[in-house]
Amino acid sequence: TQLLEQSPQFLSIQEGENLTVYCNSSSVFSSLQWYRQEPGEGPVLLVTVVTGGEVKKLKRLTFQFGDARKDSSLHITAAQPGDTGLYLCAGFFSGSARQLTFGSGTQLTVLP
């Protein structure tokens, strides 16, 4: 069974602070996606990373894919209350192309 571990599980910070969320596996990803989910809604795709070492930026969010394609991080600069939500990483593992495996998520709360 291929597992995706996310940390931290919960994060509560003040508006304006920076934070980083991590996603790790012992297996290699063919690609990895980050999603954000609001309560009672489906996950919304933020970014897909494919190449080892790849860095993508989406406004205040920076996504990095590890060189070995086994880990990824999401960094948020100057967090705002609107960033509050469940952040999920999900990956297609090499050899399991059809099954998108999700981590358990990081619940982020940004306090005003």
Add this chain to the structure above:
Amino acid sequence: ETGVTQSPTHLIKTRGQQVTLRCSSQSGHNTVSWYQQALGQGPQFIFQYYREEENGRGNFPPRFSGLQFPNYSSELNVNALELDDSALYLCASSWDANTEAFFGQGTRLTVV
């Protein structure tokens, strides 16, 4: 908005009953995947349909079954409902089996 729609949005069933959930995929997408998300967890892959054929299955019992229609919409059927089947059921569509997945808003199933 992703263009993936699910119905119904909420459902309450009694243990032992059967349920059918429906998903309309985004225009141009030929692949539909179903996920179960328990409270506080990441989504778990149930199965995937590609061009009307089952194209991969997660660790779920046979009482979870599905269909994909010629217009690429899909159904998830669950027989002999158990209390542990209570969850948010998510449908995701993509233009191929291992490309970016776009999620619907989910169906919240409660089994009592």
